[in-house]
Amino acid sequence: MRRMSVLVLLTAGLFLLAPGLPASAADLQESVNSFLSSLPPDFETIPPQNLSAKQNAGESIFVLDVREADEYKAGHIEGAVNIPIRTLAQNLSKLPADKGTPVAVVCKSGIRAAYGTMTLKLFGYKNVKDVSGGMLAWEKESLPVKK
Numbered sequence: 001m002r003r004m005s006v007l008v009l010l011t012a013g014l015f016l017l018a019p020g021l022p023a024s025a026a027d028l029q030e031s032v033n034s035f036l037s038s039l040p041p042d043f044e045t046i047p048p049q050n051l052s053a054k055q056n057a058g059e060s061i062f063v064l065d066v067r068e069a070d071e072y073k074a075g076h077i078e079g080a081v082n083i084p085i086r087t088l089a090q091n092l093s094k095l096p097a098d099k100g101t102p103v104a105v106v107c108k109s110g111i112r113a114a115y116g117t118m119t120l121k122l123f124g125y126k127n128v129k130d131v132s133g134g135m136l137a138w139e140k141e142s143l144p145v146k147k
């Protein structure tokens with residue numbers, strides 16, 4: 001529920017900051033409702049099992065771990081690049097130059113990854129998903145963890 005609230009606030013913020021978008025509260029509410037009702041069930045997420053299967057099939061997916069360095073060192077997805085969420089905007093040069101590259105964002109439980117996913121979308125990345133359930137779900141599925 002908290003994750004959806006964050007997404008709604010981010011979306012509402014975009015409407016408020018963008019010129020030429022709804023001016024009244026009613027127009028804003030209608031726009032946000034229209035946007036949210038059109039979201040697919042798997043909106044901007046990828047289950048850990050699907051990410052692992054894609055990696056095992058040889059698909060090139062950039063994995064961005066937005067946890068703190070000590071969390072990352074304790075165990076992460078093989079090949080993941082660690083950029084703590086608080087420093088993401090200052091470290092865009094560490095991300096793929098091609099903004100169409102598939103990116104999977106992971107954190108501990110999914111909340112910071114949701115922030116990261118929306119941030120990358122704001123910076124123009126087109127194919128970004130957060131790993132649903134984060135590293136907790138990854139480990140629960142007994143998927144490989146690099147230490």
